[in-house]
Amino acid sequence: MATDTLGFIHEFVPAQSSDAPTLLLLHGTGGSEADLVPLGQALAPGAALLSPRGKVSENGMPRFFRRLAEGVFDMEDLKLRTHELAEFVAAAAQSYGFDVARVIAVGYSNGANIAASVMLLRPGVLSGAALFHPMVPLVPEPLPDLSGTSVFIGAGRFDPMVPQAETERLAALLKECGAGVTVQWQPGGHQLSQPEVAAAAAWLTSQLTGNSYAH
Numbered sequence: 001m002a003t004d005t006l007g008f009i010h011e012f013v014p015a016q017s018s019d020a021p022t023l024l025l026l027h028g029t030g031g032s033e034a035d036l037v038p039l040g041q042a043l044a045p046g047a048a049l050l051s052p053r054g055k056v057s058e059n060g061m062p063r064f065f066r067r068l069a070e071g072v073f074d075m076e077d078l079k080l081r082t083h084e085l086a087e088f089v090a091a092a093a094q095s096y097g098f099d100v101a102r103v104i105a106v107g108y109s110n111g112a113n114i115a116a117s118v119m120l121l122r123p124g125v126l127s128g129a130a131l132f133h134p135m136v137p138l139v140p141e142p143l144p145d146l147s148g149t150s151v152f153i154g155a156g157r158f159d160p161m162v163p164q165a166e167t168e169r170l171a172a173l174l175k176e177c178g179a180g181v182t183v184q185w186q187p188g189g190h191q192l193s194q195p196e197v198a199a200a201a202a203w204l205t206s207q208l209t210g211n212s213y214a215h
Contacts, residue, residue: 007091010092011050013041014048015048017046022048022093023040025037026051026111027053043201048096050098063110064081064114082121083122085114086125090125105128113134116129116174151174151180157185
């Protein structure tokens with residue numbers, strides 16, 4: 001059930017085991033805190049789920065930060081909202097008792113963009129991210145050190161909102177910062193597809209069993 005505490009309307013689903021990670025679920029434009037809960041459950045059964053609702057309204061549709069036009073972001077608002085979201089994650093970890101060092105973002109579209117922004121502006125808040133149809137949110141100076149951070153990018157070759165070159169630019173930027181990046185292309189557009197969800201689930205399983213998450 002959604003609750004309006006810690007600065008965001010959000011849902012929290014506790015983990016089913018003490019060694020499970022926490023997925024930070026970040027919806028797309030017009031979504032809600034409930035939208036990606038089934039996706040989170042599919043990607044990592046038993047993980048804790050933290051799903052906030054974006055606080056910016058665009059014609060009544062929730063978003064995580066303002067944009068001036070499609071693909072043109074309000075940079076000052078993006079930076080403000082990025083830090084606000086990072087502080088929410090820290091507050092939620094304290095409130096709900098999950099390990100703040102084991103938070104993986106799962107974002108779609110606008111949610112994927114702010115997840116990428118959190119990695120770039122607040123390195124260390126996220127230990128990894130599955131980004132579905134993201135864009136480059138910003139290019140910070142200096143670039144952060146994202147060594148040890150793993151990122152999955154799901155993209156559509158015929159996405160009318162995110163050209164292939166934009167996906168490739170984000171992957172290159174994250175790699176330049178030292179992140180490990182996996183890009184999964186699918187032949188569709190901007191919608192979330194089952195093949196990329198399956199690929200993200202396999203990627204996440206490998207992360208949880210093959211690195212520091214394993215106990």
